[in-house]
Amino acid sequence: MKSYLSHLECTSCGKSHSHTQAIRTCPNCGKVLFARYDLPSLKREVNREVFKGRRSDMWRFYEMMPVLEEGNVVSLGEGGTPLLHAKNLGRKLGLKNLYIKDEGLNPTGSFKARGISAAVSKAKEVGQTRLTMPTAGNAGGALAAYAARGGLEAHVFMPKDAPEANKKECQALGSNLTLVDGLIGDAGRLSQEKAQKEGLFDISTLREPYRAEGKKTMALELAMDLGWRTPDAIIYPTGGGTGIVGMWKAFEELRELGWIDSPQPKFVSVQAEGCQPIVKAFHEGSNESEPWPNASTEAAGLRVPSVFADYIILRVLRETGGTAIAVSDSDMVKAMSEMGAAEGVFACPEGAATLVGLKRLLDQSFFQGSETIILMNTGSGLKYLDLLDTL
Ligand SMILES: Cc1ncc(COP(=O)(O)O)c(C=O)c1O
Ligand SMILES: [Zn+2]
Numbered sequence: 001m002k003s004y005l006s007h008l009e010c011t012s013c014g015k016s017h018s019h020t021q022a023i024r025t026c027p028n029c030g031k032v033l034f035a036r037y038d039l040p041s042l043k044r045e046v047n048r049e050v051f052k053g054r055r056s057d058m059w060r061f062y063e064m065m066p067v068l069e070e071g072n073v074v075s076l077g078e079g080g081t082p083l084l085h086a087k088n089l090g091r092k093l094g095l096k097n098l099y100i101k102d103e104g105l106n107p108t109g110s111f112k113a114r115g116i117s118a119a120v121s122k123a124k125e126v127g128q129t130r131l132t133m134p135t136a137g138n139a140g141g142a143l144a145a146y147a148a149r150g151g152l153e154a155h156v157f158m159p160k161d162a163p164e165a166n167k168k169e170c171q172a173l174g175s176n177l178t179l180v181d182g183l184i185g186d187a188g189r190l191s192q193e194k195a196q197k198e199g200l201f202d203i204s205t206l207r208e209p210y211r212a213e214g215k216k217t218m219a220l221e222l223a224m225d226l227g228w229r230t231p232d233a234i235i236y237p238t239g240g241g242t243g244i245v246g247m248w249k250a251f252e253e254l255r256e257l258g259w260i261d262s263p264q265p266k267f268v269s270v271q272a273e274g275c276q277p278i279v280k281a282f283h284e285g286s287n288e289s290e291p292w293p294n295a296s297t298e299a300a301g302l303r304v305p306s307v308f309a310d311y312i313i314l315r316v317l318r319e320t321g322g323t324a325i326a327v328s329d330s331d332m333v334k335a336m337s338e339m340g341a342a343e344g345v346f347a348c349p350e351g352a353a354t355l356v357g358l359k360r361l362l363d364q365s366f367f368q369g370s371e372t373i374i375l376m377n378t379g380s381g382l383k384y385l386d387l388l389d390t391l
Contacts, residue, residue, distance in 0.1 A: 001062040001063065001070060002062075002063060003037075003062060003063060003064075003065055003066060003067060003068050004037040004038045004039070004041060004042045004063050004064065005019055005035055005036075005037055005038075005065075005066045005068065006019075006036050006037055006038045007019055007036050008023065008033045008034065008035055008036065008209055009033065009034050009036045010026035010028060010029060010031055010032075010033055010034075011031055011032045011033070011034055011309075011311075011312055012026065012029050012031035012032070012311070013026060013028050013029040013031065015028045015029075016036075017033065019035065019066065020126065021126060022123070022126045022127065022128050022201055023208070023209070024202065024204075024207050024208045025207055025208075031311075032206050032207075032209075032245075032308070032309050032312060033208075033209040034209060034212070034249065035066045035209050035210065035212075035213050037063075037064060037253065039253060039256050039257055042063055042064070042257060043256075043257045043258060046063055048224075048228065048257075048259045051220075051224060052224070056079075056080035057075060057077045057078055057079045057080045058078055058079025058080065058114055058117070058214065058217035058220075058221075059073055059075060059079075060079075060080075061217055061220050064216075064220065064250075064253060065118065065213060065217075066118065066122050066209075066210050066213050067118075067121045067122055067125055068125060069125060072121050072122075072124050072125040073117075073121045074117060074120045074121045074124060074146050074149050074150035074152075075117055075121075075149075076107035076108075076113065076117070076145060076146065076149055077107060078106050078107050078113040078114050078117045078214075079106070079113075079114055079217050079218075079221065080221070081101060081102055081103050081105050081106060081218075081221070082101075082102050082105065083099050083100075083101050083221070083222065083225045083226075083374075084099060084100045084101075084102055084343065084345065085097075085098075085099055086098045086099060086100050086342070086343050086375070088342040088343055089338075089339065089342045089343055089355070092342070093358070093359065093362060094362070094369050095362075095367070095369055095371075095373060096369070096370060097370065097371060097372040097373065098358075098373050098375070099231070099372065099373070099374050099375070100339070100343060100345055100347075100374075100375045100377050101218065101221075101222065101374055101375070101376050101377065102345055102377050103218070103351070103376065103377055103378050103379060104345070104346065104347065104348065104351070104377055104378075104379050104380030104381070104382075105380075107142075107145060108138070108141045108142045108145050108169065109138070109141075109165075109379055109380035109382060109383055110138040110141075110142065110301075110348070110378060110379030110380065110383070111215065111218065111243065111376075111378045111379065112138040112139040112141070112142040112379075113142045113145070113146075113214075114214035114215055114217055114218065115139070115142075115205070115210075115211030115212065115213075115214035115215045115242055115246070116139060116142035116143050116145075116146050116203075116211065116214065117142075117146055117214055118210045118211060118213045118214030119203045119208060119210045119211045119214065120143070120146040120147060120150055120152060120203075121150070121210075122210040122213075123152070123201055123203065123208075123210075124150055124152060128201035129151075129152045129153060130152070130153040130155075130198070130199070130200045130201065131143065131147060131152055131153065131154050131155065131200060131201050131202075131203055132154075132155035132156075132157070132191045132194050132195050132200040132201070132202050132203075133154075133155070133156060133157070133191055133202060133203050133204055134157045134158070134180075134184055134185075134187035134188040134190070134191045134204055135156060135157070135158050135162075135166075135184070135187070136158075136159070136162060136184050136239060136300045136301045136302075136303055136304065137158060137162035137163050137165075137166030137167075137300045137301065137383075138166060138300075138301060138378075138379055138383070139205070140156040140157075140158050140162075140166055140170050140175070140177070141165075141166050141169040141170055141173065143156055143175065143203070144156060144169060144170045144172075144173035144174060144175035144177075145169075145173050147174075147175060148173050148174050148175075153176075153200075154174075154175035154176065155175065155176045155178070155191070155194060155200060156170050156175045156176065156177050156178070157178050157180055157187035157188070157190050157191040157194075158170070158177065158178070158179060158180065158187060159179070159180050159182060159183055159184060159186070159187055159300075159303070160179040160180060160181055161300075162179075162300050163300055163383050163384055163386070163387075164386060165382070165383040165384070165385070166300070166383065167179070178190065183295055183303065183305060184303065184304055184305075185291075185305060185306050188204055191204065192204075204308075205240040205242050205308070206240060206241070206242055206245065206308050206309040207308060211242055211246075212242050212245050212246040212249065213246065214246070215242050215243045215245075215246030215247065216246035216247060216249050216250035216253075217246075217250070218243065218246070218247055218250075218376070219246070219247035219248075219250035219251055219254075220250050220254070222234075222247075222374060223250075223251070223254055223259070223260055226372070228254075228259055228260050229260055229261075229262040230251055230260060230262040230263065230264060230265045231265045231371075231372040231373065231374045232265055232266065232371035232372045232373060233265050233266040233267075233268060233322070233367070233371055233372075233373045233374065234247060234265045234266075234267055234268065234373075234374045234376060235268045235270060235354040235357055235358055235361075235373065235374065235375050235376065236267065236268065236269060236270065236354065236376045236378075237270050237271075237299070237301065237302055237350035237351060237353045237354055237376065237378055238269040238270065238271055238278055238302070238313065238324075239301045239302050239303070239304035239307075239350075240304050240307060240308065240309065241269075241278070241307055241309050241310070241312070241313040242309075243376065243378070244267055244269065244313055244316055244317075245309055245312050245313060245316065247267075248264065248267060248316045248320070251264050251265070252264075263320075264319070264320045265320060265374075266320050266321045266322040266323075267316050267317055267320045267322040268317075268322045268323055268324070268325065268357060268361065269282070269313065269317060269322070269323075269324040269325070270324075270325055270326075270327060270353045270354050270356070270357035271302055271324065271325075271326050271327075271353075272297030272299050272302045272303070272326065272327065272328075272329060272332070272353070273297070273326045273327065273328050273329070274295060274296040274297040274303075274329065275292045275295035275296065275297050275302055275303050275304065275305055276292065276324075276326040277289035277290060277291065277292040277304075277305060277306070277307055277310070278307060278310065278313055278314065278317075278324050279324040279325060279326045280292075281310065281314055282314060282317055282318075282323065282324035283324065286314070287311055287314055287315070288310050288311055288314070289306075289307050289310040289314070291305045291306040292305040292306075293305070297329055298329045298332070298333070298349060298384075298387055299329065299332055299348075299349040299350045299353060301348070301350045301378065301379070302350055302353070323361070323366065325357045325360055325361065327353050327356040327357055327360065328356075329349070331353075331356045332349045332350075332352050332353045332356055333349060333352070333387055333388070335347075335352035335353065335355045335356045336348075336349060336352040336381055336384075336387075336388070337388075338352075338355065339351075339352055339355055339377070340381065345377055346380060346381035346382060347377040347379075347380075347381050348377065348378060348379035348380060348381055348383060348384055349381075349384055349387060350378050350379065351375070351376065351377030351378050351379060351381075352377075352381075354375040354376060354377070355375060358373065358375060
Protein backbone atom coordinates (compact mmCIF):
# COMPACT_ATOMS: atom_id res chain seq x y z
CA MET A 1 0.00 0.00 0.00
CA LYS A 2 1.06 3.58 -0.56
CA SER A 3 0.67 6.64 1.66
CA TYR A 4 -0.21 9.84 -0.21
CA LEU A 5 1.48 12.04 2.42
CA SER A 6 3.00 15.01 0.59
CA HIS A 7 4.18 17.60 3.11
CA LEU A 8 3.45 19.38 6.38
CA GLU A 9 1.64 22.69 6.47
CA CYS A 10 1.44 25.22 9.27
CA THR A 11 -2.10 25.92 10.50
CA SER A 12 -1.15 29.50 11.29
CA CYS A 13 1.47 30.96 8.91
CA GLY A 14 0.74 28.48 6.10
CA LYS A 15 4.41 27.58 5.43
CA SER A 16 5.21 24.12 4.06
CA HIS A 17 7.73 21.81 5.66
CA SER A 18 9.20 18.43 4.78
CA HIS A 19 7.76 15.29 6.36
CA THR A 20 11.00 13.36 6.08
CA GLN A 21 12.53 15.04 9.14
CA ALA A 22 11.74 14.68 12.86
CA ILE A 23 9.62 17.77 13.42
CA ARG A 24 7.24 19.04 16.07
CA THR A 25 5.70 22.50 15.64
CA CYS A 26 6.18 25.01 12.80
CA PRO A 27 9.86 26.07 12.69
CA ASN A 28 8.70 29.47 11.40
CA CYS A 29 6.02 30.44 13.97
CA GLY A 30 5.76 27.65 16.54
CA LYS A 31 2.14 26.73 15.82
CA VAL A 32 0.42 23.42 14.97
CA LEU A 33 1.49 21.56 11.81
CA PHE A 34 -0.95 19.50 9.74
CA ALA A 35 0.04 16.54 7.60
CA ARG A 36 -1.05 17.12 4.00
CA TYR A 37 -1.73 14.51 1.34
CA ASP A 38 -1.79 14.47 -2.44
CA LEU A 39 -5.57 14.24 -2.48
CA PRO A 40 -6.03 14.80 -6.26
CA SER A 41 -3.88 11.70 -7.00
CA LEU A 42 -5.59 9.72 -4.24
CA LYS A 43 -8.97 10.63 -5.70
CA ARG A 44 -7.86 9.49 -9.18
CA GLU A 45 -6.17 6.27 -8.13
CA VAL A 46 -8.21 4.88 -5.22
CA ASN A 47 -11.87 4.02 -4.75
CA ARG A 48 -13.25 4.48 -1.23
CA GLU A 49 -14.72 0.97 -1.32
CA VAL A 50 -11.22 -0.57 -1.01
CA PHE A 51 -11.19 0.24 2.71
CA LYS A 52 -14.09 -2.09 3.43
CA GLY A 53 -12.37 -5.32 2.51
CA ARG A 54 -9.24 -4.69 4.54
CA ARG A 55 -7.96 -5.29 8.08
CA SER A 56 -10.44 -3.83 10.56
CA ASP A 57 -8.05 -1.57 12.50
CA MET A 58 -7.31 2.10 11.71
CA TRP A 59 -4.46 1.25 9.32
CA ARG A 60 -7.07 0.17 6.79
CA PHE A 61 -6.97 3.87 5.80
CA TYR A 62 -3.26 3.57 4.97
CA GLU A 63 -3.39 5.89 1.94
CA MET A 64 -4.56 8.73 4.21
CA MET A 65 -2.07 7.93 6.96
CA PRO A 66 1.42 9.42 7.33
CA VAL A 67 3.68 6.32 7.39
CA LEU A 68 5.57 5.73 4.13
CA GLU A 69 6.95 2.23 4.80
CA GLU A 70 4.38 -0.27 6.00
CA GLY A 71 7.07 -2.04 8.02
CA ASN A 72 7.30 1.01 10.30
CA VAL A 73 3.68 0.71 11.48
CA VAL A 74 3.53 -0.07 15.19
CA SER A 75 0.10 -1.52 15.82
CA LEU A 76 -1.85 -3.35 18.49
CA GLY A 77 -5.09 -3.45 16.50
CA GLU A 78 -6.29 0.08 17.39
CA GLY A 79 -9.44 1.46 15.82
CA GLY A 80 -12.28 -0.40 14.18
CA THR A 81 -14.38 0.34 17.26
CA PRO A 82 -18.15 -0.18 17.22
CA LEU A 83 -20.67 2.50 16.41
CA LEU A 84 -23.55 1.49 18.67
CA HIS A 85 -27.08 2.60 18.03
CA ALA A 86 -28.08 3.78 21.54
CA LYS A 87 -31.76 2.92 21.23
CA ASN A 88 -32.50 2.75 24.95
CA LEU A 89 -30.93 6.10 25.78
CA GLY A 90 -32.41 7.52 22.58
CA ARG A 91 -35.91 6.42 23.58
CA LYS A 92 -35.52 8.12 26.96
CA LEU A 93 -34.27 11.32 25.36
CA GLY A 94 -36.59 11.39 22.36
CA LEU A 95 -33.78 10.80 19.86
CA LYS A 96 -34.13 8.19 17.13
CA ASN A 97 -30.60 8.40 15.84
CA LEU A 98 -28.37 8.54 18.88
CA TYR A 99 -25.10 6.59 18.65
CA ILE A 100 -22.14 5.87 20.88
CA LYS A 101 -18.73 5.42 19.29
CA ASP A 102 -17.14 3.17 21.88
CA GLU A 103 -13.45 3.93 22.00
CA GLY A 104 -13.08 2.04 25.27
CA LEU A 105 -12.47 -1.09 23.18
CA ASN A 106 -9.11 0.14 21.94
CA PRO A 107 -5.79 -1.36 23.09
CA THR A 108 -4.97 0.22 26.49
CA GLY A 109 -8.66 1.05 26.87
CA SER A 110 -8.86 4.48 25.25
CA PHE A 111 -8.86 6.38 21.98
CA LYS A 112 -5.34 7.57 22.80
CA ALA A 113 -4.15 4.32 21.22
CA ARG A 114 -4.95 5.72 17.77
CA GLY A 115 -2.91 8.90 18.10
CA ILE A 116 -0.02 7.20 19.80
CA SER A 117 0.12 4.36 17.27
CA ALA A 118 0.42 6.95 14.48
CA ALA A 119 2.96 9.15 16.31
CA VAL A 120 5.16 6.25 17.45
CA SER A 121 5.12 4.71 13.97
CA LYS A 122 6.15 7.98 12.33
CA ALA A 123 8.78 8.74 14.99
CA LYS A 124 10.30 5.35 14.27
CA GLU A 125 10.22 6.06 10.55
CA VAL A 126 12.19 9.31 10.94
CA GLY A 127 14.72 7.68 13.26
CA GLN A 128 13.50 8.76 16.70
CA THR A 129 13.70 5.84 19.10
CA ARG A 130 13.69 7.59 22.49
CA LEU A 131 10.32 9.23 23.18
CA THR A 132 8.97 11.37 25.99
CA MET A 133 5.56 12.84 26.73
CA PRO A 134 3.43 14.53 29.38
CA THR A 135 0.01 12.96 29.87
CA ALA A 136 -3.22 13.23 31.81
CA GLY A 137 -3.03 9.45 32.09
CA ASN A 138 -4.43 7.48 29.17
CA ALA A 139 -1.95 8.67 26.54
CA GLY A 140 0.88 7.62 28.86
CA GLY A 141 -0.43 4.06 29.03
CA ALA A 142 -0.73 4.06 25.27
CA LEU A 143 2.81 5.36 24.76
CA ALA A 144 4.15 2.69 27.11
CA ALA A 145 2.34 0.00 25.11
CA TYR A 146 3.29 1.18 21.62
CA ALA A 147 6.90 1.90 22.55
CA ALA A 148 7.15 -1.63 23.95
CA ARG A 149 5.57 -3.07 20.82
CA GLY A 150 7.89 -1.11 18.52
CA GLY A 151 11.07 -1.63 20.57
CA LEU A 152 11.38 2.07 21.46
CA GLU A 153 12.19 3.77 24.76
CA ALA A 154 9.34 5.65 26.51
CA HIS A 155 9.43 8.32 29.20
CA VAL A 156 6.10 9.37 30.65
CA PHE A 157 5.45 12.43 32.85
CA MET A 158 2.08 12.23 34.63
CA PRO A 159 0.42 14.30 37.37
CA LYS A 160 0.56 12.28 40.57
CA ASP A 161 -3.24 12.44 40.99
CA ALA A 162 -3.83 10.65 37.64
CA PRO A 163 -5.94 7.46 37.84
CA GLU A 164 -4.11 4.51 39.49
CA ALA A 165 -4.77 2.33 36.46
CA ASN A 166 -2.76 4.68 34.22
CA LYS A 167 0.24 4.61 36.55
CA LYS A 168 0.17 0.85 36.90
CA GLU A 169 -0.12 0.21 33.17
CA CYS A 170 2.82 2.53 32.45
CA GLN A 171 4.92 0.50 34.88
CA ALA A 172 3.67 -2.88 33.70
CA LEU A 173 4.31 -1.95 30.07
CA GLY A 174 7.93 -1.04 30.70
CA SER A 175 7.98 2.76 30.39
CA ASN A 176 9.94 5.12 32.60
CA LEU A 177 7.24 6.86 34.64
CA THR A 178 7.78 10.15 36.52
CA LEU A 179 4.92 11.32 38.75
CA VAL A 180 4.69 15.09 38.88
CA ASP A 181 3.41 17.20 41.75
CA GLY A 182 1.35 19.50 39.55
CA LEU A 183 -0.82 19.65 36.43
CA ILE A 184 -0.24 18.45 32.88
CA GLY A 185 1.49 21.75 32.01
CA ASP A 186 4.08 21.10 34.74
CA ALA A 187 4.52 17.57 33.39
CA GLY A 188 4.99 19.12 29.94
CA ARG A 189 7.80 21.36 31.15
CA LEU A 190 9.65 18.43 32.75
CA SER A 191 9.20 16.31 29.62
CA GLN A 192 10.61 19.14 27.47
CA GLU A 193 13.57 19.61 29.80
CA LYS A 194 14.39 15.93 29.57
CA ALA A 195 14.00 15.99 25.80
CA GLN A 196 16.43 18.90 25.49
CA LYS A 197 18.97 17.52 27.92
CA GLU A 198 19.03 13.98 26.60
CA GLY A 199 18.02 14.33 22.97
CA LEU A 200 14.65 12.62 23.35
CA PHE A 201 11.73 13.27 21.00
CA ASP A 202 8.73 14.87 22.75
CA ILE A 203 5.36 13.83 21.31
CA SER A 204 3.07 16.14 23.32
CA THR A 205 -0.41 16.44 21.90
CA LEU A 206 -0.59 18.66 18.77
CA ARG A 207 3.02 19.68 19.34
CA GLU A 208 3.86 17.03 16.76
CA PRO A 209 1.74 16.52 13.62
CA TYR A 210 0.89 12.83 13.71
CA ARG A 211 -1.20 12.08 16.80
CA ALA A 212 -4.02 14.02 15.15
CA GLU A 213 -3.64 11.75 12.10
CA GLY A 214 -4.34 8.73 14.28
CA LYS A 215 -7.34 10.42 15.87
CA LYS A 216 -8.69 11.40 12.49
CA THR A 217 -9.45 7.75 11.79
CA MET A 218 -12.39 8.00 14.23
CA ALA A 219 -14.07 10.24 11.66
CA LEU A 220 -13.07 8.04 8.72
CA GLU A 221 -14.73 5.10 10.49
CA LEU A 222 -17.83 7.17 11.32
CA ALA A 223 -18.21 8.26 7.69
CA MET A 224 -17.73 4.73 6.40
CA ASP A 225 -20.08 3.16 8.96
CA LEU A 226 -22.79 5.73 8.16
CA GLY A 227 -22.61 4.87 4.45
CA TRP A 228 -20.20 7.66 3.46
CA ARG A 229 -21.96 10.55 5.06
CA THR A 230 -21.32 12.71 8.08
CA PRO A 231 -23.38 12.61 11.26
CA ASP A 232 -25.25 15.80 12.20
CA ALA A 233 -23.39 16.30 15.47
CA ILE A 234 -20.43 14.91 17.38
CA ILE A 235 -20.27 15.49 21.11
CA TYR A 236 -16.69 15.26 22.26
CA PRO A 237 -15.04 15.53 25.70
CA THR A 238 -12.32 18.07 25.11
CA GLY A 239 -8.96 18.32 26.84
CA GLY A 240 -6.16 19.17 24.41
CA GLY A 241 -8.65 18.80 21.56
CA THR A 242 -6.69 16.41 19.33
CA GLY A 243 -9.82 14.38 18.63
CA ILE A 244 -11.88 17.34 17.46
CA VAL A 245 -9.07 18.69 15.33
CA GLY A 246 -8.33 15.27 13.83
CA MET A 247 -11.97 14.43 13.07
CA TRP A 248 -12.70 17.80 11.51
CA LYS A 249 -9.56 17.46 9.38
CA ALA A 250 -10.67 13.99 8.25
CA PHE A 251 -14.08 15.22 7.12
CA GLU A 252 -12.40 18.09 5.21
CA GLU A 253 -10.20 15.55 3.44
CA LEU A 254 -13.16 13.28 2.63
CA ARG A 255 -15.05 16.24 1.18
CA GLU A 256 -12.05 17.26 -0.91
CA LEU A 257 -11.81 13.69 -2.18
CA GLY A 258 -15.47 13.81 -3.13
CA TRP A 259 -16.07 10.71 -0.98
CA ILE A 260 -18.72 12.50 1.10
CA ASP A 261 -20.88 15.45 0.17
CA SER A 262 -22.72 16.09 3.44
CA PRO A 263 -21.63 19.08 5.55
CA GLN A 264 -19.28 18.97 8.54
CA PRO A 265 -21.10 17.76 11.66
CA LYS A 266 -21.74 20.29 14.40
CA PHE A 267 -18.86 19.75 16.82
CA VAL A 268 -19.76 20.14 20.49
CA SER A 269 -16.99 20.42 23.10
CA VAL A 270 -17.84 19.19 26.56
CA GLN A 271 -15.53 20.22 29.39
CA ALA A 272 -15.60 19.98 33.18
CA GLU A 273 -16.86 22.88 35.27
CA GLY A 274 -13.52 22.86 37.10
CA CYS A 275 -11.50 23.25 33.87
CA GLN A 276 -13.35 24.89 30.97
CA PRO A 277 -11.01 27.17 29.02
CA ILE A 278 -12.60 26.34 25.65
CA VAL A 279 -16.18 26.80 26.91
CA LYS A 280 -15.28 30.21 28.31
CA ALA A 281 -13.47 31.39 25.19
CA PHE A 282 -16.26 30.10 22.94
CA HIS A 283 -19.00 31.98 24.79
CA GLU A 284 -16.91 35.13 25.08
CA GLY A 285 -16.41 35.11 21.31
CA SER A 286 -12.65 34.87 21.67
CA ASN A 287 -10.35 33.12 19.19
CA GLU A 288 -7.96 32.02 21.91
CA SER A 289 -8.41 30.55 25.38
CA GLU A 290 -6.76 31.66 28.59
CA PRO A 291 -5.14 29.13 30.94
CA TRP A 292 -7.79 27.93 33.43
CA PRO A 293 -6.68 28.77 36.99
CA ASN A 294 -6.61 25.97 39.63
CA ALA A 295 -7.89 23.38 37.17
CA SER A 296 -9.65 20.57 38.96
CA THR A 297 -11.83 17.64 37.82
CA GLU A 298 -11.97 13.90 38.43
CA ALA A 299 -12.05 13.40 34.67
CA ALA A 300 -8.28 13.38 34.27
CA GLY A 301 -8.44 13.69 30.49
CA LEU A 302 -10.29 16.99 30.80
CA ARG A 303 -7.79 18.51 33.23
CA VAL A 304 -5.98 20.48 30.54
CA PRO A 305 -5.88 24.15 31.57
CA SER A 306 -3.79 25.49 28.66
CA VAL A 307 -4.93 24.40 25.23
CA PHE A 308 -2.20 24.69 22.60
CA ALA A 309 -4.55 24.21 19.61
CA ASP A 310 -7.28 26.47 21.03
CA TYR A 311 -7.42 28.62 17.86
CA ILE A 312 -8.21 25.57 15.72
CA ILE A 313 -10.77 24.06 18.12
CA LEU A 314 -12.66 27.35 18.50
CA ARG A 315 -12.73 27.80 14.74
CA VAL A 316 -14.11 24.28 14.27
CA LEU A 317 -16.85 24.79 16.88
CA ARG A 318 -17.91 28.08 15.26
CA GLU A 319 -17.62 27.10 11.61
CA THR A 320 -19.64 23.93 12.09
CA GLY A 321 -22.42 25.60 14.09
CA GLY A 322 -21.42 23.67 17.20
CA THR A 323 -21.09 24.85 20.76
CA ALA A 324 -19.27 24.26 24.05
CA ILE A 325 -20.69 23.26 27.39
CA ALA A 326 -19.35 22.57 30.90
CA VAL A 327 -20.69 19.84 33.18
CA SER A 328 -20.12 18.96 36.84
CA ASP A 329 -18.07 16.02 38.08
CA SER A 330 -20.99 14.56 40.02
CA ASP A 331 -23.21 14.60 36.92
CA MET A 332 -20.45 12.89 34.93
CA VAL A 333 -20.05 10.11 37.44
CA LYS A 334 -23.82 9.58 37.60
CA ALA A 335 -23.90 9.47 33.81
CA MET A 336 -21.33 6.63 33.85
CA SER A 337 -23.99 4.50 35.56
CA GLU A 338 -26.78 5.82 33.38
CA MET A 339 -24.97 5.00 30.14
CA GLY A 340 -23.87 1.67 31.53
CA ALA A 341 -27.32 0.59 32.72
CA ALA A 342 -29.05 1.77 29.54
CA GLU A 343 -26.63 0.55 26.89
CA GLY A 344 -24.10 -1.79 28.49
CA VAL A 345 -21.28 0.63 27.73
CA PHE A 346 -19.01 1.13 30.72
CA ALA A 347 -17.86 4.65 29.88
CA CYS A 348 -15.03 6.70 31.31
CA PRO A 349 -16.14 9.92 33.05
CA GLU A 350 -14.99 11.94 30.04
CA GLY A 351 -17.21 9.83 27.76
CA ALA A 352 -20.12 10.00 30.20
CA ALA A 353 -19.74 13.79 30.21
CA THR A 354 -20.99 13.79 26.62
CA LEU A 355 -24.32 12.37 27.79
CA VAL A 356 -24.65 15.13 30.39
CA GLY A 357 -23.80 17.69 27.72
CA LEU A 358 -26.36 16.21 25.34
CA LYS A 359 -29.14 16.43 27.94
CA ARG A 360 -28.24 20.04 28.63
CA LEU A 361 -28.41 20.82 24.91
CA LEU A 362 -31.78 19.09 24.60
CA ASP A 363 -33.05 21.31 27.45
CA GLN A 364 -31.90 24.30 25.41
CA SER A 365 -33.64 22.92 22.26
CA PHE A 366 -30.29 22.87 20.48
CA PHE A 367 -31.43 19.72 18.59
CA GLN A 368 -34.74 18.96 16.83
CA GLY A 369 -34.72 15.25 17.69
CA SER A 370 -34.24 13.67 14.27
CA GLU A 371 -30.51 14.33 13.96
CA THR A 372 -27.83 11.66 13.90
CA ILE A 373 -25.87 12.45 17.04
CA ILE A 374 -22.65 10.74 18.11
CA LEU A 375 -21.49 10.55 21.72
CA MET A 376 -17.76 9.85 21.79
CA ASN A 377 -16.98 7.51 24.65
CA THR A 378 -13.25 8.08 24.61
CA GLY A 379 -12.25 5.35 27.06
CA SER A 380 -13.21 2.50 29.33
CA GLY A 381 -14.72 3.01 32.78
CA LEU A 382 -12.53 0.15 33.98
CA LYS A 383 -9.68 2.60 34.39
CA TYR A 384 -11.63 4.73 36.87
CA LEU A 385 -12.96 2.17 39.36
CA ASP A 386 -11.97 4.32 42.34
CA LEU A 387 -14.30 7.07 41.10
CA LEU A 388 -17.38 4.89 41.35
CA ASP A 389 -16.91 4.69 45.15
CA THR A 390 -17.85 8.38 45.23
CA LEU A 391 -21.37 7.64 43.95
C1 LIG B 1 -10.56 9.39 28.26
C2 LIG B 1 -10.18 10.72 27.67
N1 LIG B 1 -11.12 11.45 27.08
C3 LIG B 1 -10.85 12.66 26.52
C4 LIG B 1 -9.56 13.20 26.57
C5 LIG B 1 -9.31 14.52 25.91
O1 LIG B 1 -8.76 14.29 24.67
P1 LIG B 1 -8.27 15.42 23.66
O2 LIG B 1 -6.86 15.74 24.02
O3 LIG B 1 -8.37 14.81 22.30
O4 LIG B 1 -9.17 16.58 23.83
C6 LIG B 1 -8.54 12.46 27.19
C7 LIG B 1 -7.18 13.00 27.26
O5 LIG B 1 -6.36 12.64 28.06
C8 LIG B 1 -8.85 11.19 27.74
O6 LIG B 1 -7.91 10.44 28.33
ZN1 LIG C 1 3.90 28.59 11.04
